Amino acid sequence: xARAATSKPAAPKPAPAKPPPRKSATPxxxxxxxxxxxxxxxxxLLEFYRQMLLIRRFEEKAGQLYGLGLIGGFCHLYIGQExxxxxxxxxxxGDKDSVITGYRDHGHMLAYGLDPKTIMAExxxxxxxxARGKGGSMHMFxxxxxxxxxxxxxxxxxxxxxxxxFAHKYRKDGGVCLAYFGDGAANQGQVYEAxxxxxxxxxxxIYVIENNHYAMGTSxxxxxxxxxxxxxxxxxxxxxxxxDGMDVLAVRGAAEVALEWVRGGKGPILLEFKTxxxxxxxxxxxxxxxxxxxxQSVRDKSDPIEAVKRExxxxxxxxxxxxxxxxxxxxxxxxxxxxxxxxxEPDPAELYTDILVEGR
Amino acid sequence: MPIELKMPALSPTMxxxxxxxxxxxxxxxxxxxxxxxxxxxxxxxxxxxAIDEGTIAKILVPxxxxxxxxxxxxxxxxxEGEDTSPSxxxxxxxxxxARQGEGSLQPAPPEMxxxxxxxxxxxxxxxxPPSPVRGKGTSAPASDxxxxxxxxxxxxxxxxxxxxxxxxxMRADDRVFVMGEEVAEYxxxxxxxxxxxxxxxxxxxxxxxITEYGFAGVGTGAAMGGLKPIVEFMTFNFAMQAIxxxxxxxxxxxxxxxGQMRCPIVxxxxxxxxxxxxxxxxxxxxxxxxxxxGLIVICPYSAADAKGLLKAAIxxxxxxxxxxxxxxxxxxxxxxxxxxxxxxxxxxxxxRSGNDVTIVSYSIGVGVALAAAEKLAxxxxxxxxxxxxxxxxxxxxxxxxxxxxxxxxxxxxEGWPVCSIASEIVSVCMEQGFDDLDAPVTRVTNEDxxxxxxxxxxxxxxxxxxxxxxxxxxxxxx
Numbered sequence: 058x059a060r061a062a063t064s065k066p067a068a069p070k071p072a073p074a075k076p077p078p079r080k081s082a083t084p085x086x087x088x089x090x091x092x093x094x095x096x097x098x099x100x101x102l103l104e105f106y107r108q109m110l111l112i113r114r115f116e117e118k119a120g121q122l123y124g125l126g127l128i129g130g131f132c133h134l135y136i137g138q139e140x141x142x143x144x145x146x147x148x149x150x151g152d153k154d155s156v157i158t159g160y161r162d163h164g165h166m167l168a169y170g171l172d173p174k175t176i177m178a179e180x181x182x183x184x185x186x187x188a189r190g191k192g193g194s195m196h197m198f199x200x201x202x203x204x205x206x207x208x209x210x211x212x213x214x215x216x217x218x219x220x221x222x223f224a225h226k227y228r229k230d231g232g233v234c235l236a237y238f239g240d241g242a243a244n245q246g247q248v249y250e251a252x253x254x255x256x257x258x259x260x261x262x263i264y265v266i267e268n269n270h271y272a273m274g275t276s277x278x279x280x281x282x283x284x285x286x287x288x289x290x291x292x293x294x295x296x297x298x299x300x301d302g303m304d305v306l307a308v309r310g311a312a313e314v315a316l317e318w319v320r321g322g323k324g325p326i327l328l329e330f331k332t333x334x335x336x337x338x339x340x341x342x343x344x345x346x347x348x349x350x351x352x353q354s355v356r357d358k359s360d361p362i363e364a365v366k367r368e369x370x371x372x373x374x375x376x377x378x379x380x381x382x383x384x385x386x387x388x389x390x391x392x393x394x395x396x397x398x399x400x401x402e403p404d405p406a407e408l409y410t411d412i413l414v415e416g417r
Numbered sequence: 418m419p420i421e422l423k424m425p426a427l428s429p430t431m432x433x434x435x436x437x438x439x440x441x442x443x444x445x446x447x448x449x450x451x452x453x454x455x456x457x458x459x460x461x462x463x464x465x466x467a468i469d470e471g472t473i474a475k476i477l478v479p480x481x482x483x484x485x486x487x488x489x490x491x492x493x494x495x496x497e498g499e500d501t502s503p504s505x506x507x508x509x510x511x512x513x514x515a516r517q518g519e520g521s522l523q524p525a526p527p528e529m530x531x532x533x534x535x536x537x538x539x540x541x542x543x544x545x546p547p548s549p550v551r552g553k554g555t556s557a558p559a560s561d562x563x564x565x566x567x568x569x570x571x572x573x574x575x576x577x578x579x580x581x582x583x584x585x586x587m588r589a590d591d592r593v594f595v596m597g598e599e600v601a602e603y604x605x606x607x608x609x610x611x612x613x614x615x616x617x618x619x620x621x622x623x624x625x626x627i628t629e630y631g632f633a634g635v636g637t638g639a640a641m642g643g644l645k646p647i648v649e650f651m652t653f654n655f656a657m658q659a660i661x662x663x664x665x666x667x668x669x670x671x672x673x674x675x676g677q678m679r680c681p682i683v684x685x686x687x688x689x690x691x692x693x694x695x696x697x698x699x700x701x702x703x704x705x706x707x708x709x710x711g712l713i714v715i716c717p718y719s720a721a722d723a724k725g726l727l728k729a730a731i732x733x734x735x736x737x738x739x740x741x742x743x744x745x746x747x748x749x750x751x752x753x754x755x756x757x758x759x760x761x762x763x764x765x766x767x768x769r770s771g772n773d774v775t776i777v778s779y780s781i782g783v784g785v786a787l788a789a790a791e792k793l794a795x796x797x798x799x800x801x802x803x804x805x806x807x808x809x810x811x812x813x814x815x816x817x818x819x820x821x822x823x824x825x826x827x828x829x830x831e832g833w834p835v836c837s838i839a840s841e842i843v844s845v846c847m848e849q850g851f852d853d854l855d856a857p858v859t860r861v862t863n864e865d866x867x868x869x870x871x872x873x874x875x876x877x878x879x880x881x882x883x884x885x886x887x888x889x890x891x892x893x894x895x
Contacts, residue, residue: 411672
């Protein structure tokens with residue numbers, strides 16, 4: 058009880074007494090500085106462009122392969138949201154930071170520099186896939202790169218990521234966990250259970266809400282009483298920032314602020330990125346819950362790759378340089394698709410491997 | 418009439434305690450809320466308050482008395498104007514009628530309360546003198562190959578054995594930590610983590626909010642990140658809130674990642690029926706978890722097994738669900754005094770040898786089976802008892818080997834019958850031991866009902882020795 062002053066026996070006073078001045082039970086929530094757009098060098102800009110284009114083209118190809126029946130099950134494409142993964146992950150320290158996400162994970166893996174061939178081969182369920190064909194689109198991992206999945210249960214990655222952050226702090230390795238989730242997962246109770254512990258224990262974690270406005274077919278406004286999702290950490294004393302997720306430089310700027318905050322030992326921070334997915338929730342989604350015009354309007358006005366192109370033009374990067382990048386990406390994706398189609402399926406003996414680490 | 422003060426039950430499972438200290442003396446006036454005495458249970462020291470007003474007429478049980486049974490009249494309070502001489506009707510230390518019946522609520526007491534004097538010591542088969550029940554017609558007492566001959570055995574409660582296992586592994590490996598509700602400052606809701614905070618500090622012994630889904634996920638993530646968490650659930654009933662992380666996150670990730678993502682975590686806590694806590698707090702989740710490939714499920718009976726298997730679980734690279742039993746926490750067993758007592762996961766143990774019938778069980782059911790076997794021996798039926806110890810992977814070879822000799826199997830399970838471990842053993846015996854069977858494999862389980870609260874109904878719902886004896890006689894055609 059912070060406000061009880063018990064040192065002196067209180068003399069009876071005529072009521073009503075003014076309430077004693079008290080230390081505020083709810084001191085103002087500390088907040089980081091407002092982020093500013095990142096000032097990227099020409100090379101950095103070109104690299105952002107390259108990575109975002111890789112994600113875009115890779116996902117378009119995945120959509121094609123799905124249509125051909127080469128990819129099965131659920132397949133959630135990241136097209137439209139590229140700036141978020143690239144802006145954030147370009148700011149991480151690959152030697153110590155960790156990343157975890159949900160089932161819309163291809164973009165996050167590519168932004169981490171993982172080999173597109175092994176990702177595409179996972180999508181086609183081949184032995185050369187990053188999870189040897191046993192995880193598929195929603196469950197991909199690279200422990201070597203500290204990419205911890207790829208989780209299929211909406212919101213599960215939030216406590217799991219909090220656990221990764223716990224491990225960073227426990228080992229004092231200086232790492233930070235970046236945990237992505239969507240506007241849909243933001244309504245899962247376990248998210249708030251995790252927020253509470255992360256804040257209580259000052260864990261080094263950046264919670265990232267990729268608000269693409271639709272949880273499958275339900276818009277944020279129809280599903281969320283507080284639709285300003287950046288405020289969702291307030292009850293747990295986790296500061297939140299809302300950022301344009303279609304602008305890779307704004308994303309990177311926010312990443313800088315968030316990393317400084319978290320690495321400074323101030324505990325978790327929440328970033329809400331307003332973004333948009335162009336495709337359906339998954340490949341089987343007819344997307345009747347929004348109009349064609351709405352999607353087209355976002356593409357026309359806010360496309361994140363077009364935005365980087367404009368920045369490149371401003372920075373006087375030549376059209377040839379951009380075209381060369383386009384060509385390079387095209388061939389990388391084509392090669393990944395060929396690899397994924399031609400690789401053999403897993404050996405039937407793989408059915409019974411990796412159930413337990415210690416074979417019993 | 419003076420008011421009788423009786424030894425209180427300070428937890429649903431307390432049967433006796435120590436009257437540590439009287440804070441009043443004869444002739445003292447007391448009123449409601451006054452603290453009369455301090456009573457020590459196996460878990461904690463509790464204060465005993467007056468409910469009635471009056472004068473302490475007589476103290477019947479002096480302070481420092483151990484093993485005072487719940488319900489024993491420990492003092493008399495005279496109400497105003499009453500004669501303060503003790504009633505001649507009340508004898509010293511005599512348990513009151515009202516509470517006496519409650520001792521038989523559970524499968525454990527009274528049979529297990531006598532363990533190991535009347536029942537073969539489950540672990541120290543070599544060390545303990547042969548029990549008279551292992552009489553004619555039986556093979557030699559089952560020896561536990563895991564204990565070197567001549568090892569000193571120490572009487573240890575299940576609770577202490579579990580704590581010792583955790584403490585030893587925490588000393589050996591800094592990656593090991595414990596988290597859960599009340600595990601640190603409160604010393605454990607059931608005192609299993611007693612003393613760990615003191616030794617290992619708050620970095621490694623971590624109180625969580627009441628947030629099972631959340632902390633099971635945090636623990637699982639920490640394991641994925643390279644630590645070795647022990648996540649305590651206050652009971653496994655509450656782990657239902659966390660079952661998604663246990664199964665979907667911890668149990669499947671190694672497979673889904675093609676062997677990259679390890680999850681070396683132990684989820685532990687009490688499981689199964691406790692005492693008089695009704696349906697939501699009395700359930701055996703063994704069969705639930707044991708059906709999941711990717712998990713290891715351990716469900717020990719004795720303290721020695723609990724210690725050796727918990728150490729193995731903590732060392733395992735795989736996620737382990739470790740199911741304890743609240744009713745056994747205070748039971749003492751022989752535990753070998755070895756520096757590093759680790760048992761193999763996935764191996765059953767023959768706790769009693771016999772040639773007439775095989776009784777397969779685990780956890781508290783083993784105690785029920787031992788009690789039944791003792792009675793059966795008096796009638797000339799020698800039962801072999803196999804404690805599965807690990808439910809996944811199941812030691813089917815041990816069951817089938819015994820079946821080959823006895824040709825009869827009865828499964829005793831403190832849990833529901835449908836889709837149970839018992840059902841699984843029946844299937845295994847049918848598929849792999851059919852030619853050895855001389856009688857149908859029979860299940861003795863709890864009744865197929867949610868656990869009732871009423872004492873008589875609860876007793877009816879649970880497995881007991883009488884039901885086991887009946888089933889064994891049926892398969893022996895006697």
